[in-house]
Amino acid sequence: MTVEGLGAPPADPLEDAVLAARLFVSAPQVFKGLVLRGPGPSREALVAALAENIALRRLPGHVDDERLLGGINLAASLSAGRPIRQTGLIEEARGGALIAGMAERMDGAIAGRLGQALDEGTTALVLLDDASEPEEGPPQSLSERVAFIADLSASRRWQGVEMAPAAGHLADVAPLDDAALRALAATAEALGVESLRALIFAGETARALAALEGRDAAGKSDLSGAVRLVLAPRATRLPPQQQDAPPEEESPPPPPDSERDDQSDSEQQQQEPDLFEILVEAAKASIPADLLASLVQGKAPRRSSSSGTGQKRKAATRGKPLGARPGMPRGGAKLALIDSLRAAVPWQAVRKREAGASETSSILMRKEDLRIRRFEERAARVTIFAVDASGSAAAARLAEAKGAVELMLAQAYVTRSEVALVAFRGTTAELLLPPTRSLTRARRTLSQLPGGGGTPLALGLNAVREVAESVIARGRSAALVILTDGRANIAADGSPGRPQAAADAQAAAKAIAVQGIDALVVDISARPGPEGAALANALGGRFLALPRADARMIQKAINAVQPIGRAA
Amino acid sequence: MARFPFSAIVGQDDMKQALLIAAVDPSIGGVMVFGDRGTGKSTAARALASLLPPILAAEGCLYGCSKEDQARYPDVCGTGKMVKRAVPFVDMPLGATEDRVIGSLDLERALRSGEKAFEPGLLAKAHRGFLYIDEINLLEDHLVDLLLDVAASGENVVEREGLSVRHPAKFVLIGSGNPEEGELRPQLLDRFGLSLEVRTSKDIEVRIAIMKLVAENEADPEGFAARWADADAAILKRVAKGKARLSKLSAGDELLRDAANLCLAVGADGLRGELTLMRAARALAALEGAKSVTRKHLIAIAPSALRHRLRRDVLDETGSTVRITRAIDELFG
Numbered sequence: 001m002t003v004e005g006l007g008a009p010p011a012d013p014l015e016d017a018v019l020a021a022r023l024f025v026s027a028p029q030v031f032k033g034l035v036l037r038g039p040g041p042s043r044e045a046l047v048a049a050l051a052e053n054i055a056l057r058r059l060p061g062h063v064d065d066e067r068l069l070g071g072i073n074l075a076a077s078l079s080a081g082r083p084i085r086q087t088g089l090i091e092e093a094r095g096g097a098l099i100a101g102m103a104e105r106m107d108g109a110i111a112g113r114l115g116q117a118l119d120e121g122t123t124a125l126v127l128l129d130d131a132s133e134p135e136e137g138p139p140q141s142l143s144e145r146v147a148f149i150a151d152l153s154a155s156r157r158w159q160g161v162e163m164a165p166a167a168g169h170l171a172d173v174a175p176l177d178d179a180a181l182r183a184l185a186a187t188a189e190a191l192g193v194e195s196l197r198a199l200i201f202a203g204e205t206a207r208a209l210a211a212l213e214g215r216d217a218a219g220k221s222d223l224s225g226a227v228r229l230v231l232a233p234r235a236t237r238l239p240p241q242q243q244d245a246p247p248e249e250e251s252p253p254p255p256p257d258s259e260r261d262d263q264s265d266s267e268q269q270q271q272e273p274d275l276f277e278i279l280v281e282a283a284k285a286s287i288p289a290d291l292l293a294s295l296v297q298g299k300a301p302r303r304s305s306s307s308g309t310g311q312k313r314k315a316a317t318r319g320k321p322l323g324a325r326p327g328m329p330r331g332g333a334k335l336a337l338i339d340s341l342r343a344a345v346p347w348q349a350v351r352k353r354e355a356g357a358s359e360t361s362s363i364l365m366r367k368e369d370l371r372i373r374r375f376e377e378r379a380a381r382v383t384i385f386a387v388d389a390s391g392s393a394a395a396a397r398l399a400e401a402k403g404a405v406e407l408m409l410a411q412a413y414v415t416r417s418e419v420a421l422v423a424f425r426g427t428t429a430e431l432l433l434p435p436t437r438s439l440t441r442a443r444r445t446l447s448q449l450p451g452g453g454g455t456p457l458a459l460g461l462n463a464v465r466e467v468a469e470s471v472i473a474r475g476r477s478a479a480l481v482i483l484t485d486g487r488a489n490i491a492a493d494g495s496p497g498r499p500q501a502a503a504d505a506q507a508a509a510k511a512i513a514v515q516g517i518d519a520l521v522v523d524i525s526a527r528p529g530p531e532g533a534a535l536a537n538a539l540g541g542r543f544l545a546l547p548r549a550d551a552r553m554i555q556k557a558i559n560a561v562q563p564i565g566r567a568a
Numbered sequence: 569m570a571r572f573p574f575s576a577i578v579g580q581d582d583m584k585q586a587l588l589i590a591a592v593d594p595s596i597g598g599v600m601v602f603g604d605r606g607t608g609k610s611t612a613a614r615a616l617a618s619l620l621p622p623i624l625a626a627e628g629c630l631y632g633c634s635k636e637d638q639a640r641y642p643d644v645c646g647t648g649k650m651v652k653r654a655v656p657f658v659d660m661p662l663g664a665t666e667d668r669v670i671g672s673l674d675l676e677r678a679l680r681s682g683e684k685a686f687e688p689g690l691l692a693k694a695h696r697g698f699l700y701i702d703e704i705n706l707l708e709d710h711l712v713d714l715l716l717d718v719a720a721s722g723e724n725v726v727e728r729e730g731l732s733v734r735h736p737a738k739f740v741l742i743g744s745g746n747p748e749e750g751e752l753r754p755q756l757l758d759r760f761g762l763s764l765e766v767r768t769s770k771d772i773e774v775r776i777a778i779m780k781l782v783a784e785n786e787a788d789p790e791g792f793a794a795r796w797a798d799a800d801a802a803i804l805k806r807v808a809k810g811k812a813r814l815s816k817l818s819a820g821d822e823l824l825r826d827a828a829n830l831c832l833a834v835g836a837d838g839l840r841g842e843l844t845l846m847r848a849a850r851a852l853a854a855l856e857g858a859k860s861v862t863r864k865h866l867i868a869i870a871p872s873a874l875r876h877r878l879r880r881d882v883l884d885e886t887g888s889t890v891r892i893t894r895a896i897d898e899l900f901g
């Protein structure tokens with residue numbers, strides 16, 4: 001099949017990023033912005049080039065609501081004695097774009113505000129994504145609302161970045177015809193891009209590509225460009241194989257995660273083989289490498305949820321009140337009025353004399369008088385389950401373990417705790433469920449949890465320790481519940497052999513004990529041996545043997561020993 | 569971006585119907601929309617607000633008081649004359665602080681003139697309109713509690729920072745969220761009148777139609793709005809007629825029994841389910857211009873009214889909707 005070279009990826013990722021930047025600049029209101037992934041000189045060069053074409057306003061990560069939206073500048077108002085307004089960053093950046101560094105760490109509250117501003121068309125965003133893990137990324141609510149996502153991590157170019165101006169105007173380009181719309185929609189479907197926003201962005205991108213070159217209608221190359229720039233980076237599955245597989249959908253069985261509608265796919269293909277195939281080819285050739293890798297394994301990467309639910313403590317706004325301290329009432333911190341007045345009163349005589357005010361005039365306050373309230377909030381707790389899914393833990397018991405985890409989770413969303421799940425079997429340990437309160441997600445993950453194979457206990461323990469450490473690093477407390485029989489037979493390096501495996505497991509358990517993390521070992525095998533108790537001992541934790549328990553009994557037992565619900 | 573005409577929204581019939589029902593009878597108590605991003609949730613909610621006819625409210629009143637409100641809350645509203653204003657639509661961001669939502673001490677006036685004045689918050693702004701919260705499942709729990717409490721009682725009572733203020737705050741709460749990212753507590757879900765699950769349409773034709781309409785709207789928002797004005801007006805008329813008809817409709821004993829049986833069968837405990845089911849069936853009948861509320865209306869609205877109230881057995885994989893339709897089949901054949 002000839003695709004006239006349209007599907008070939010450009011030599012360097014920077015080229016596409018520059019193209020995306022040119023498109024964005026040509027119609028910032030339409031495209032709303034772009035995500036630039038991967039720090040490095042290429043990105044810096046591109047941002048510098050962008051700044052020459054559109055006004056960029058830096059958005060620091062610690063920006064607060066007042067600064068973002070504008071409002072009364074309290075400090076200035078107090079010293080002036082009259083209200084002084086300040087404009088917010090969103091307003092200041094109108095007509096240009098806000099640029100946010102380390103967008104993957106952006107606070108959910110800020111993302112919410114920005115998302116709203118994007119919807120209203122009052123701002124455009126350039127998000128610099130420095131995430132190192134494929135799981136991380138800017139808040140989805142924002143990356144969903146901007147047109148382009150470009151990955152520059154693999155770029156090796158940084159010189160000669162120029163953004164040629166567009167030759168024509170978007171408004172002069174004819175609307176896409178039905179065939180083009182249909183091909184785009186079918187391609188989005190094939191790539192598993194469900195959001196309509198992305199599809200709409202793709203349509204506009206095709207037209208804008210034509211406008212860049214001064215043409216008045218979008219052609220095939222424009223459409224494949226749109227697929228490459230907008231749809232491919234958002235792919236959640238690989239398009240079905242056309243050339244290799246016969247046209248009658250004899251395609252390989254779909255991965256368990258996808259819900260492809262083979263029927264409609266084949267219909268679409270018969271209707272417009274040419275354009276659709278060209279677009280799918282273009283998409284395949286330009287799906288980013290790391291995304292491709294995870295798609296090949298049949299799992300869609302799951303970026304961090306839009307605002308990192310519960311990743312932070314808002315000690316400034318709620319919880320048990322502590323004393324007041326000097327500070328500005330911003331970012332959700334509340335003014336302690338009485339304390340502020342108390343701080344101001346002793347100075348009144350002096351200030352009135354200084355200001356030449358009469359004795360009866362109102363109280364003179366200064367910025368340094370302001371006190372804000374402090375609150376103490378107890379850290380939210382994350383219970384991390386490590387489930388032994390090996391053959392020795394008896395596959396039948398696995399169902400009970402799954403059930404117990406679901407029950408704990410159901411309980412977790414009534415309280416404020418979260419649950420994470422690590423499973424280990426064969427030669428791997430995997431974080432199946434990052435800390436979450438979502439029952440839906442947990443259930444899906446659990447239902448796909450396979451059983452069987454050896455018991456790499458050391459690997460499992462190391463994996464939970466890593467999760468626990470990252471939880472603690474975020475200021476929350478972690479508790480481990482390890483469901484296993486403790487009979488390790490795979491060593492930390494993945495090689496079989498009981499003695500080494502047991503020694504490695506001991507070492508891993510000690511490493512957890514050293515951190516002082518709460519641990520509970522639950523042995524749910526039909527005949528509990530001494531290994532489970534030994535493991536609990538090494539962990540410095542407790543041990544429960546529940547040979548005949550069902551899911552509810554396990555949950556009750558765990559609760560009795562470890563009151564998960566009572567945290568926070 | 570200009571608001572998209574309500575009638576131009578393709579598909580999402582369930583959501584459109586639920587929103588119209590809430591517009592006919594706001595006492596149903598809010599609509600919760602579950603679904604992925606980019607399914608047109610916020611577009612539909614915004615479109616509805618701009619569709620509705622302007623309301624009469626006291627001039628300059630920060631709370632948008634009606635005549636009756638003026639009489640009930642003489643403290644907060646003067647005797648300003650009534651002028652037309654658009655139905656408020658308040659888009660509440662995730663990061664909103666409690667102060668911003670319920671209102672707070674007007675700092676500026678407090679510090680400058682020592683006056684204890686109340687600065688109304690988003691709840692006041694949303695009075696007689698819609699309060700839309702995207703990703704409500706990520707909102708802090710204490711804020712959700714507060715919102716639902718105000719939504720249920722219809723007034724906002726502020727007793728803090730030395731303030732004691734009571735003002736009307738009747739609004740239709742529209743929440744949306746993706747359950748994959750965290751769920752609402754069951755107690756809170758129960759407070760919503762209707763709930764829906766929306767998905768992006770997989771139908772290529774539908775998707776193409778949407779793309780075309782959006783492109784048309786972008787190219788010429790005014791012309792686009794004008795082309796859909798008649799269709800919007802027709803919907804508006806239906807809502808107005810439905811509102812007028814609502815008080816004349818009542819559900820017979822038989823229907824009440826049906827509702828009770830259905831709630832019992834699906835295990836939706838609590839009176840709220842039954843009540844909402846009846847109200848929603850009535851509002852649907854009113855919206856459709858029916859002469860009486862029938863079992864047909866009850867069945868049509870049951871999934872939306874009950875879906876989120878089922879006691880969840882976490883070990884049962886069956887979806888709530890399936891359980892309801894099954895119960896309907898068993899009960900009513």
